[in-house]
Amino acid sequence: MTWDLFALLYARVEADLGKALQRGHGLGLSEYRALRQLAGAPGGELRMQELAEAVGLNQSSVTRLIARLEEAGLTRRTLCSNDRRGVYSVITEAGRTRLAGATPAYEDCLTTALDRACTDPVLRPLAEAVRTAGTG
Template sequence: MSWDRFVVLHTRVEAELARSLQRGHGLGLSEYRALAELAEAPGGELRMQELSGALGLNQSSVTRLAARLEGAGLTRRNLCVDDRRGVYTVITDGGRARLAEAMPTYERSLVAALERANADPALSPLIAVVRGS
């Protein structure tokens, strides 16, 4: 398995997911993933540092991402009661609803992108690994 082939597979799948989410739900891929992380978090909230780590984004990128989500009414910010410097991002009911609408699109797009990639003989061994077969 070559790292370069993995990068090609990753890039293809991410591009397909991003297009589908943007076209169908007006969400970027990072926005979708942030909503998914928040929805799974206890109380639907994460500190900005935790969200940054979960998404693999730097602090500045997560701050801009959180501002976009908040501007769209999908999240809100909350100050930490124990440490006023700490800021939480909290998913709203609207964020949960948008995530629920987008989730089937994400899943269908993932399956379709993997199927297309599986047709490429250079990538099909990676698909078998991803699928656990």
């Protein structure tokens, strides 16, 4: 039962976040999360496998995601200097700018979605627990 409620809360919040980011900033939720992970990484770069794990995608999906971000000029790829087989994704200044513009919308939408969930007596305890644990 608790897992089902978590899945319901998660689905509602994710849908709201995805709409807000796409509508206001032209980013999908996975794209936003990838930019956020890259921006927080040392040097603004992660190996593709590390990025895949950080955003919860498989290798194939993260490769397509990064291709979209590269096409938009938000990331670029580089080869690992000591292992030419390793490929890194690096956030660009344009990526940092897009992320900075989208973050307030993401945070506002997250707060609103959790506020709305708190009005539902069934979801309230879980939404309050998520809020208490931190929502970044």
